Amino acid sequence: MAAQSATPREQVRNFLPQRICEMIDRSPLPLWDEAEEIRLRLGRPLALHGRTGDLFLAASGAAVKPEQAYKPDRSDLERALQLISSSSLYAFEQELRCGYLTVPGGHRVGLCGQAVLEEGRVARLKHITGLNYRIAREVIGAALPYVSYFVDYHRQRVRHGLIISPPRGGKTTFLRDLARCLGSGAPELGFRAFKVAIVDERSEIAGSFQGLPQLDVGFCTDVLDACPKAEGMMMLLRSMAPEVMVTDEIGSEADAAAIEEVLHAGVAVIATAHAGSLAELQSRPGLRRLLQMQVFERVLFLGRSRGVGTVEQIIDPRSGKVHYRCG
Template sequence: MATVINDGARYAPRERIPENVIRLLPYRLREELKRAEERISQNEAIEEVRVRCGKAASITVSGGNIMLDSVITRLEMDSIMQELCDGSLYAHSEEICKGYLTLENGVRVGVCGRAAVDGGKVIGIYSVSCLNFRIPARYERVGLAVSDIFSSVRSDGGVLVYSPPRIGKTTLLRNVARRLASGAKPLRTAVIDTRGEIAPFLDSQRLCIDILSGYPKPVGIEIAARTLSAEVIICDEIGDADEAKAIVAAQNNGVPFIATAHAGDIDSLLRRPQIRMLHEARVFCRYVGISRRGFGEDYRYAVNTWEEANDRIKNCGGVIAHV
């Protein structure tokens, strides 16, 4: 049975859509977004701005979608892409093929269009049809519970945080990194920030933190463990085989992890082969599921020990579906 914790994490006073997003957009859409911000309540915020070529733009407010009147032309979409890539789509082609770009303040931009595929691998994206600007949220207390859990168990292992998409795992990791790397007894904290989403807001000069930005996770993990002598490694959205092997190797060197993964519940989490591999290596001694009822609501944590997670595997006959 999971232990349930509520840490009272509330959304901080909302900010406007970042200027580096606004300046990319056509004037008529900027004005429409300005009017939309004026209409929503202080307890709400625009979470996403989605522009579509030849179709109406939309915004996501507190989980709900609102269609706008502005329609983006092909010329405007191409212009936005050029601005996003500082005039060189080629320099950002690898990220674009993976479906995202990241702005300097942690805004992730989802990218989709017509894909060129070779041998099952996307080698190019043409005629971009949609850009989704995800606006980072700020919660004042989120991550406090996870920081406390890690501090109490780090000699035994790490913490794996899981949830469905868009619950706030990256926001949580950012706050956890800040807490562990500050205070009277800061830890040497290494953040593997492959997509450049965690580092924003971690620029204080008083943080004992090293950020490996843009590194593939396996490479960043090895550097953090072997050359930076990290006391804790933090990374987002783990799951493939190379990442799992690198995590096990670092854990064998005595470096604990705080990481996140996508999963709706602990059973579906433990069905993933690479997570099962990490479980069998006892990399994580706590599994923490996060949820919240709506935007601005308290974070809720469901905490399972390694033993409790192992019992769930046994009760399912130890069968792991290859998903």
Template structure:
């Protein structure tokens, strides 16, 4: 558990987390705090409701129930005592803290003109624990190689939430930047990190290792950031997380036509689900991506499948033992 998370936790929750067995703490993925409702922990693909002594309760009703004051304190610390300065983050429903940990928020929404103006009376927090897992992309990268061009294929990484997309592309950025047997000398990598999760920058400097030839635009909207990166840093490979809007798709199209290889992630169980989203439909219909990486999970067992988008299976690449990948 990192200091950036520990320092945020309300005293009651912090005390419980400190009493957890090391094997749970090491695999902790989420801490879900809901006002007046049971504290929930997600670890290693499992979930549990701990009591005040840090023991897992037999029933949710027996677990520790965070109160109103604890939730107020947590939100105050998250926003550094200024809700106004975090208005944009509250509107989006999450805040990213040092270390790339994302805290999802839920509560009462205020509307203006039919659109979300602010999230108020926050009563649910999902603290998602980010970790760097070096090597989790080692078995995947060789399957993404465009060997005649000595670079990588345009690649879409697809999975439901919390299957390891961000962790994988973080390691791919590092490997492509450092260089491998398939990519001697490495390539110039640009990362557009809208949610500050891939690189976990502090004052613009990545705290995760993304390799020696990687440049990061932190906290920048993807569509605008991709164009800025192309104009300013001349990347050979551009990496972005969670393509979701038509503007994102247009920027991907522009980057590809500028001779830059793209690695992007999106939510979805399969191509049918992905193609149901307007932002991805055009890119998929026009055959822009030539490699598909699908991530799956069964408890603590992760599975990675790499395919040509024409449907031919290349082979299955399994994540290294002990990998605790998660979308950070």
């Protein structure tokens, strides 16, 4: 894992136009510390998103109504593209095909514009008119109070687990820290470091830049970045001999088939999925298949009862036993 001495603020401002940085600097609010997204849309209001919702920013740094906000122009977007691509978008053609670039620090910049198709598939983007800076923030220790529920101490193995919540519920943040705990071990909790392998299809778990994780995912953790989940699980199974396979946002039939192969190899699986309940999970064929097979030994539900990312409940879906309930 790459050592990170710079703060998210220092990292992100290296890839934002100076004019935009100065507007955020002028705000009396702690925007650099609280913002989760900074959105630049051509000719439309400059917007920041945090835990309390959306905020529109004037050139003075004041929070204002959308119609009063600063509206990024073509020069702002061109400068932003120069900064995130080191002045060479062509060199990032593969990343552009996916619609985002990851920059040092693990921060991801999503892009919108006009898709260029070749043989019916997206080859690249042009006329880019929107950028979304998603600021990566680690929450070290978020999973530590709950990691023991995922460890079978008697057999010295990790239990198969699924972390679920509605979108933007903190799943990836929790998953990252759970991988860190398992990959580093916790002698104070009585378990060793496990060999963890992460398939990070969208570069959100480890926030890798040029293949190197920018976020802490554990000492004994290997990361396969920007690879489709199903294919990546097979690659890691063959090449890295993991004890635990970790991946984000499963749901397809291909994901389910790959997870079956991982299970047959005796490797634990920990994943996330978008859902608010087990009933919602059942509506997706791939997940329904895994639930019917009684794959998962622990399902952890995240909610917002005490803020985003609250662990609401941990259950054994096979027996229905509740192992933890918030409050």
